[in-house]
Amino acid sequence: MRKATLLATTMIAAMASGCTTTSGAEMDATTTLPGTAEYNPEIPAATSVFAELSPLPFHAPQFDQVADDEWQGIIEEAIAIYTAEIEAIANNPNPPTFDNTIVAMERAGDVYSRATAPFDQLTSANTNDTLNDADAALAPQRAALSSAIYLNPELFARVQAVYDQRAAMSMTPEAAMLLETTYADFVHLGAQLDPAAQDELRSIDERLSTLQAEISTNITDGAAAGAIFVDTREELAGMSESAIEAAAAAAAERGEPGKFLLTLTNTSGQPQLAQLENRDVRERLYNAAMARNQGGEFDTLANIREIIALRTRIAEIFGTPDYATWQMYDRFAQNPETAIGFMTEMVPALRATQDREAAMLQARAEQDGATFELQPWDWPYYAEIVRQERYALDNEEIKQYFVVENVLEDGVFYMANQLYGLTFEKRDDIPVYNETVSVYTVFDADGSELALFYFDPFARENKSGGAWMNNYIEQSHMMGLRPVISNTQNITPPAPGQPALATWDDVTTMFHEFGHGLHGMFADQEYVSISGTNTARDWVEFPSQFHEPFAARPEVMARYARHWQTGEVIPDELVEGIQASSRFDQGYSFGEIIAASLLDMEWHALQPGQTPDDVMAFEAEALNGLGLRTDLVAPRYRTPYFRHIWNHGYQAGYYSYTWTEMLAHDAYDYVVNNGGMTREMGDHIRESFLGQGHSKTYEQMYRDFTGRDPRVEPLLEARGLLAEDDDTTGVVASPGAQ
Known part of the structure; x- marks a missing residue:
């Protein structure tokens, strides 16, 4: 099965x-067991290329x-x-x-x-x-x-x-x-x-x-349709030259040569908002992102309303109070109350952080002569100004050290070698669906072939947003199968003649998705259904988030973070800036995740017969009741384009990103305090949880690794939710949910 x-x-x-x-x-x-009847049912023969x-x-x-x-x-x-x-x-x-x-x-x-x-x-x-x-x-x-x-x-x-x-x-x-x-x-x-x-x-x-x-x-098409055209290069002041050239090329592809196209990412926040000096363009871009999939050809609201009505009917059929209760039958958290309680306990500290940061950004805007009240399209822009002033952090400068191929081969693969003894060999004899996809054979520590790994890094208009891992073939001893794993991302493709450069978030996402990949590669089970990544939603994101902090370890960065022109290793001051800024702007980065997670639960806590007539009015009421500054920090996904919960299986489960972030920070803290990134530690990781699939309970696997139950304190420390910690140095926080 x-x-x-x-x-x-x-x-x-x-x-x-x-x-x-x-x-x-x-x-x-x-059936050939003694004393049983011979049974030879007729099964239709396959005729396609997949017959064998x-x-x-x-x-x-x-x-x-x-x-x-x-x-x-x-x-x-x-x-x-x-x-x-x-x-x-x-x-x-x-x-x-x-x-x-x-x-x-x-x-x-x-x-x-x-x-x-x-x-x-x-x-x-x-x-x-x-x-x-x-x-x-x-x-x-x-x-x-x-x-x-x-x-x-x-x-x-x-x-x-x-x-x-x-x-x-x-x-x-x-x-x-x-x-x-x-x-x-x-x-x-x-x-x-x-x-x-x-x-x-x-x-x-x-x-x-x-x-x-x-x-x-419709979400994919709506994001493409929501892109905005900008008439002049001057209106894009603040963006890098390579980004402006990419925008010009995108406009030309859409039949508007001479203009510039700002495309939408799948999330509410758009990366260009942190760069654009022109406030009117920022507002246009933000409003385009917020308005997509509401009305018109790619409207999703009618479908969403019907989905909620059907899901609440499922809850009624099964006699559960709501869909979330029915959905969470196999979760580590076990029930909605546990998941909601876990998140709402952090809301007061998070709201206080948002208020502090909003006041700080308002003051910074007024320092430049602004007479307006801070708006959501202003937050990322002024946050980036403060970040650079406070930590001397220039994201465009940082990108010059993160060549995509180098991050993968000299960073991710190096980490996997040092921890787990893996080696990798690129190959060109495997057919792919797009020329930008690369394929590698993965060799285990003993030299045997372990898995095949595909990497599809760049954004395309015909590609869903976000990042993911999937299995083409899942491991099973019974079937005699070894894993074939794929990682997919949406890194901005390079302008013609330019190198493919990654942001710091792209880098940590690369380590994140490869953590999923390792979960699949190290599968060592007899049966497919409990092999590798076939685990609960609020466990499957743990191995991926656990591997994110390895991106910032000095011995790893020294290998992959090299300037694409000079080969110079990223300077210590830039690394310190990344580390110091990791706790900065948590009111935004963590706030958008918690808001989306709680919005998901609001939708799936509806009781039978409570489907709202107006989807957006329900969202507004739900967001207003969260106790967060959703007027300034939108949820990472608003209802109309929240693909995770409408089509990707994360309904009543988006909280799992934060739940597993708790596990990941606590587990990484264990690594730091027990010898760090060593082969001995890698073997312990693999033997206790990373290679165990769902062959054991989640509680048992976590205790096998750390010897205790998980603690929330490392998450709170990494996120800097306390006033005295929100701008101090420390471990690099997870970028959170995708």
């Missing part, structure tokens, strides 16, 4: 972030073998095969056993997984109208497939029978965890509902899949 495919059909994001899919050997439905494992190294996807207009037919065929495999398990005349039921489900769906993994990446990272149409057509079919599995009464009867016998069975701990999670998934998805309720749930799931696919496409 492909939990990664059917329960979390998204990619893990610093975004984004859930896992995608896996593939495996053909299902062996023949790819002949490429690590069975990597053959992107060059499938035309855009072939994907829909290929996946529809795979759905039919998977359905037949599940029916074969459900109708097995032999008594249910762990092997012929639970393990058989693990073996099923290999053709489907092989096909959907590259397709899902294409529709997120390199899409077009043909792929979007296929995605929309397939969404309800894929939802129906999930229902055909989890709402199959004969199949659940077999799962129930095996589960009821568990006390008398001799199982490995991993097999016992697989049985527990399989049973819990079936119950969660409606296996115990009466037939009428199951029929309604099927209809809801299919409708949700259609709505979510439409929203995702």
Whole structure:
């Protein structure tokens, strides 16, 4: 059973972030145990390129073998095969056993997984109208497939029978965890509902899949359409020459030569707001970002209202007070009260920080003669001025030391070598879907081939915003499969003739996403469903955020942070500026994350029948009630373009970025206090949690690593939420959710 495919059909994001899919050997439905009947069900044969494992190294996807207009037919065929495999398990005349039921489900769906993994990446990272149409057509079919599995009464009867016998069975701990999670998934998805309720749930799931696919496409297209044209170079004063040239090239591509195009990122805040001296242009850009997906061709509000109505109906069907309670059945935090309480306890200190910072920025604006009251489009601009004055930090100067390829190969890979003994070899014999994608073989400490790694760094108009990790192939000893992992980002591409340079946030995101990658690469499980990154939302972001601080370790920076022209290592004063400024402006950077996390919970704490008529009015009321300065600091994602919770599986789960940031800061504190970045420490990380998948409970894995429960204090220290700490030096704070 492909939990990664059917329960979390998204990619893990610093975004984004859930896992995608896996593939495996053909299902062996023949029963040969003594005293059992011979059983040879007919399974349709696949005819596509995905009928067999790819002949490429690590069975990597053959992107060059499938035309855009072939994907829909290929996946529809795979759905039919998977359905037949599940029916074969459900109708097995032999008594249910762990092997012929639970393990058989693990073996099923290999053709489907092989096909959907590259397709899902294409529709997120390199899409077009043909792929979007296929995605929309397939969404309800894929939802129906999930229902055909989890709402199959004969199949659940077999799962129930095996589960009821568990006390008398001799199982490995991993097999016992697989049985527990399989049973819990079936119950969660409606296996115990009466037939009428199951029929309604099927209809809801299919409708949700259609709505979510439409929203995702509209968010991408809405961001592209929301870009603003600027007439003159003078209006872009404050931006770097390379950024202005890139804006000119983007305008020319849109048919407006001589103008400049400022494109929108997927988040509420736009990076150009920290640079633009022209206040009118700042306001235009900010308002364009805020207004997208509200009305017009790419409106998402009607879909959102219907999604909420359907999700609250799901809660009603299952008898839970709200959708969040139903959704959090498998989480580390366990229930909404724990997650909400964790965040709201930080609100008073965060609000005080926001008030202090707002007053400071207002005063700085008035120092320049401003007579206006500080507005949200002013905050990033004056914060950057104060940052540079306080810490002598010039972000454009810093970027000159962060060549994208160097950050990856001399930074991320170096960290992985020093901690885990990994080595990497770039290769050019693997087909990719875009010429900017690179591929590496990953070798383990003993020299054996461990994984294949793809890296897709640059933003494109046909690419979803944010950053994510996904699996083309997931590790499984039972299937004999090794991981094929991909990291995707949205770094600004270079202007013609210029090097590809990264911001500090891009750098830490690169380490973040590779942390996800290591979670997948180090998977060492028998079964796919609990392998690698197939974990709860509020655990899966822990390994990624844990690896972010390694970007700032001096021994790592000395390797990759070199000026692209001179080769000079980044000066100590710039590094000190990065470190010193890490706690600065937390009212904004942390405030936007907490606001988005609580907004997510507000939507999913609605009770059945409470769906608001006016989506934006509900958002306004919810934000006003948070106790934060949302008048100046918008949530990282506003409702109309909050892709994480409408299509990426993070509904009632966006809090997980902050929850896992708590785990990450505490765990990194353990590293610092126990020898630092050593091979011994790397082995301990891998053996205690990074290579464990979901073979153990989350509490147990964390205690195996640190010897205790997690502490919130390192997070508060890193974020500088106390007045006396908000501009002091210290560890580099996580950039937070993507």
